[in-house]
Amino acid sequence: MEDRLIEFASVLRRNGIRVSLAENMDAFRALELVGIADPALFRHTLRSTLVKRASDVKPFEELFDYFFLGIGQALDAIDRRIMEELGLSPEQFQQMLDQLQRLVTQMEGELSQLTRALLNNNRGEIERLLRDALQQEMEQSMPDGFRYTPYTRMAARLQLDRVQSEIERFKGMLQMLGENGEDLQNVLRYLDERMRDLNRLLREVIQQEQRKRGLDPKDSSQRAALADKSFAYYTEDDIRQMNEAVARLAQRLKNRLSVRRKKAARGRFDIKKTLRANLQYGGVPFHIRLDRRKKTKPQVMVLCDISDSVLNASRFMLQFVYSIQDLYSKVRSFVFVAELGEVTQLFEANDIQTAVEAALKGDVVDVFSHSNFGRAFEQFYKNFFSAVNGKTTVLIIGDGRNNYNRPNDWVLREIQQKAKQLIWLNPESRMTWGIGDSEMPRYVPYCHIAEECRSINQLYKIVDLIVP
Amino acid sequence: MFQSVNDVISGFGAQKYICNKNVATVVYLGTSLQKPILVEGPAGVGKTELGKVLADALGMQLIRLQCYEGLDEAKALYEWEYAKQLLYTQILKEKISDILQGSQTLQEAVDCIANQDGVFFSDRFLLPRPLLRALLSERPCVLLIDEIDKSDAEFEAFLLEVLSDFQISVPEIGTLKARHIPLVILTSNNSREMSDALKRRCLHLYIDFPDSEREMEIIKLKVPNVGARLAEEVVRLLQRLRKLDLKKIPSISETLDWVRALTLLNVKQLDQELVEETLSTLVKYEADIRKAHHELKAYLAEKQAQRGVPGSSDKDHLH
Numbered sequence: 001m002e003d004r005l006i007e008f009a010s011v012l013r014r015n016g017i018r019v020s021l022a023e024n025m026d027a028f029r030a031l032e033l034v035g036i037a038d039p040a041l042f043r044h045t046l047r048s049t050l051v052k053r054a055s056d057v058k059p060f061e062e063l064f065d066y067f068f069l070g071i072g073q074a075l076d077a078i079d080r081r082i083m084e085e086l087g088l089s090p091e092q093f094q095q096m097l098d099q100l101q102r103l104v105t106q107m108e109g110e111l112s113q114l115t116r117a118l119l120n121n122n123r124g125e126i127e128r129l130l131r132d133a134l135q136q137e138m139e140q141s142m143p144d145g146f147r148y149t150p151y152t153r154m155a156a157r158l159q160l161d162r163v164q165s166e167i168e169r170f171k172g173m174l175q176m177l178g179e180n181g182e183d184l185q186n187v188l189r190y191l192d193e194r195m196r197d198l199n200r201l202l203r204e205v206i207q208q209e210q211r212k213r214g215l216d217p218k219d220s221s222q223r224a225a226l227a228d229k230s231f232a233y234y235t236e237d238d239i240r241q242m243n244e245a246v247a248r249l250a251q252r253l254k255n256r257l258s259v260r261r262k263k264a265a266r267g268r269f270d271i272k273k274t275l276r277a278n279l280q281y282g283g284v285p286f287h288i289r290l291d292r293r294k295k296t297k298p299q300v301m302v303l304c305d306i307s308d309s310v311l312n313a314s315r316f317m318l319q320f321v322y323s324i325q326d327l328y329s330k331v332r333s334f335v336f337v338a339e340l341g342e343v344t345q346l347f348e349a350n351d352i353q354t355a356v357e358a359a360l361k362g363d364v365v366d367v368f369s370h371s372n373f374g375r376a377f378e379q380f381y382k383n384f385f386s387a388v389n390g391k392t393t394v395l396i397i398g399d400g401r402n403n404y405n406r407p408n409d410w411v412l413r414e415i416q417q418k419a420k421q422l423i424w425l426n427p428e429s430r431m432t433w434g435i436g437d438s439e440m441p442r443y444v445p446y447c448h449i450a451e452e453c454r455s456i457n458q459l460y461k462i463v464d465l466i467v468p
Numbered sequence: 469m470f471q472s473v474n475d476v477i478s479g480f481g482a483q484k485y486i487c488n489k490n491v492a493t494v495v496y497l498g499t500s501l502q503k504p505i506l507v508e509g510p511a512g513v514g515k516t517e518l519g520k521v522l523a524d525a526l527g528m529q530l531i532r533l534q535c536y537e538g539l540d541e542a543k544a545l546y547e548w549e550y551a552k553q554l555l556y557t558q559i560l561k562e563k564i565s566d567i568l569q570g571s572q573t574l575q576e577a578v579d580c581i582a583n584q585d586g587v588f589f590s591d592r593f594l595l596p597r598p599l600l601r602a603l604l605s606e607r608p609c610v611l612l613i614d615e616i617d618k619s620d621a622e623f624e625a626f627l628l629e630v631l632s633d634f635q636i637s638v639p640e641i642g643t644l645k646a647r648h649i650p651l652v653i654l655t656s657n658n659s660r661e662m663s664d665a666l667k668r669r670c671l672h673l674y675i676d677f678p679d680s681e682r683e684m685e686i687i688k689l690k691v692p693n694v695g696a697r698l699a700e701e702v703v704r705l706l707q708r709l710r711k712l713d714l715k716k717i718p719s720i721s722e723t724l725d726w727v728r729a730l731t732l733l734n735v736k737q738l739d740q741e742l743v744e745e746t747l748s749t750l751v752k753y754e755a756d757i758r759k760a761h762h763e764l765k766a767y768l769a770e771k772q773a774q775r776g777v778p779g780s781s782d783k784d785h786l787h
Contacts, residue, residue, distance in 0.1 A: 054674045
């Protein structure tokens with residue numbers, strides 16, 4: 001049992017559930033207490049000691065089923081099916097098995113382990129043999145792994161052909177012994193079925209094993225590589241994983257903020273307030289008063305380019321924007337291609353996926369036009385510039401490719417003069433800024449921070465810049 | 469202490485808390501292995517209640533620590549009572565000058581005072597907060613650390629020491645060891661992922677919304693005078709509402725509130741007008757109310773279609 005548990009823990013680990021040694025030991029101690037007789041209890045015990053994350057509960061349940069019930073359940077099903085097919089009641093079936101068993105003991109020594117287990121219908125033994133073979137198979141990675149299927153290799157390992165011939169011999173013996181008609185027919189059919197089922201079972205077990213190993217492998221190296229991959233090359237699958245990363249990023253922003261606010265709450269000693277508070281004690285300072293710095297509520301205005309050329313990047317940027325809006329109370333979000341549209345309301349009313357998809361689909365602005373930064377800036381100046389004040393951070397996300405339209409960089413100059421800071425995040429490599437229709441050289445001088453933001457790692461760094 | 473898993477179920481049942489085998493197993497393991505239990509799950513499934521019921525079932529005292537952003541050691545562990553210390557110094561001025569009488573130099577005077585400082589930093593002036601109270605409690609107790617996810621990461625790290633060794637060090641006094649290891653229940657709404665270090669030290673329990681059978685059981689237990697038909701309808705509607713994409717999914721406590729309200733209004737079965745009037749006890753956001761409204765209409769229409777007769781008699785109970 002110990003080995004099985006340790007193996008199970010490593011299966012969990014392979015599937016991205018973190019199980020530490022301490023947790024494994026807890027599981028053992030807990031099982032000592034409750035025993036392993038009650039299946040439900042066993043399952044609950046393992047779950048509460050090994051799995052510590054609500055999101056891991058479901059994978060755990062699945063793996064538990066594969067691992068502990070897999071072969072046993074399949075064997076149960078086979079028994080039931082054979083019984084049905086032969087039209088026997090459970091008692092008759094048992095009788096037949098007993099008969100077989102007597103014969104097998106007479107033949108002691110001549111049969112291989114697996115054949116004997118099969119004829120005796122010894123489930124535990126069959127299961128053990130299959131699992132041992134699997135274990136050996138997995139441990140020795142075969143050099144010719146590509147030439148043979150796992151099934152072929154397993155069949156060779158289990159010596160299935162020998163089992164087959166032994167069964168045939170056994171059948172021949174039965175006929176020689178001259179059992180009476182119908183019973184004999186039943187027994188022969190039973191043996192055929194058993195053999196066929198063994199094959200099917202083997203296939204199933206291999207499949208289970210592969211699923212066990214392959215079920216959503218969370219490869220850490222793969223994820224790290226993803227963090228450096230440019231947004232432009234993301235596939236659907238990457239996008240799903242990246243959503244998680246953005247969520248973590250937002251969390252990080254939040255944590256940084258909470259630390260900063262806490263520090264701010266400590267403050268310096270305030271003599272005036274302390275004296276006033278302690279007048280009732282005759283000036284003896286019972287209660288110390290500190291001057292609390294005011295919590296500055298950052299006001300952020302985000303302008304995000306959602307034109308086709310930066311589609312993948314803007315998807316993440318919009319998620320990022322959504323997270324920012326979740327975090328600060330005063331955030332106004334805009335998207336633009338040629339026209340500028342406000343999405344603050346949209347983001348507030350919907351969850352992240354719907355909101356981002358709606359913004360990208362063109363519910364707010366026409367996404368099929370050519371991007372025109374100058375026009376969008378002009379509209380921003382006309383309609384929203386009055387909302388910018390000395391506390392506002394303006395964040396512009398886009399590649400600055402203006403299709404040779406009027407750049408209208410004077411808007412940025414106005415913003416720079418009025419706002420607290422102006423930040424530009426560009427999903428293009430810095431090398432290409434200014435080449436072709438990129439107006440970046442014109443815009444950059446007005447930005448307090450202008451950074452290339454092509455991957456999640458760069459985004460992390462920028463978060464550190466924005467929230468010092 | 470509990471002897472077996474079934475013992476837990478019956479013990480909790482006596483406190484009017486219905487728990488499934490999963491919950492009972494974890495509670496049994498937690499109490500027997502003396503490990504903290506980290507309870508997660510959506511709001512309002514009875515996480516906090518679990519701590520309270522555990523204390524009641526074992527006849528122990530419940531010490532509760534509510535976490536919030538900015539909670540620090542002084543609020544959670546202990547604090548020196550400055551005011552009391554100062555007051556004592558003022559009152560004991562004469563005694564202090566007695567002590568100082570013999571000394572000639574400033575150095576000697578300081579030494580004299582230093583010999584006495586144990587008086588001022590003793591248990592007498594130590595104001596124990598929930599964590600310390602739980603550790604120093606004369607009898608075993610249940611420590612409920614509520615909404616641990618609301619606290620800062622630093623506080624969580626500090627909690628690690630307490631939860632693994634059940635001792636804390638007060639610099640002025642030394643290390644205080646727990647007289648009895650308290651049963652610790654931590655609850656979390658998952659607004660923040662707990663650190664792995666903390667999770668490693670705890671047993672994990674995820675409580676989800678109950679299935680309809682169990683919810684029915686809970687309603688009947690908590691609101692004994694509810695009509696069987698009403699309870700059944702409420703549960704069926706609730707299970708449907710929870711499948712909707714709501715900002716805040718109606719929890720068990722809200723269900724109970726609603727059922728209580730409906731029983732108070734002497735309602736025997738659901739109808740549109742009535743439900744609309746009381747829907748605000750169940751669903752708390754404007755957008756959610758709108759969605760719930762739609763679902764409700766669909767539900768009532770289905771119900772009517774099933775019965776095949778227009779529900780004109782429904783209004784009878786309203787006068």
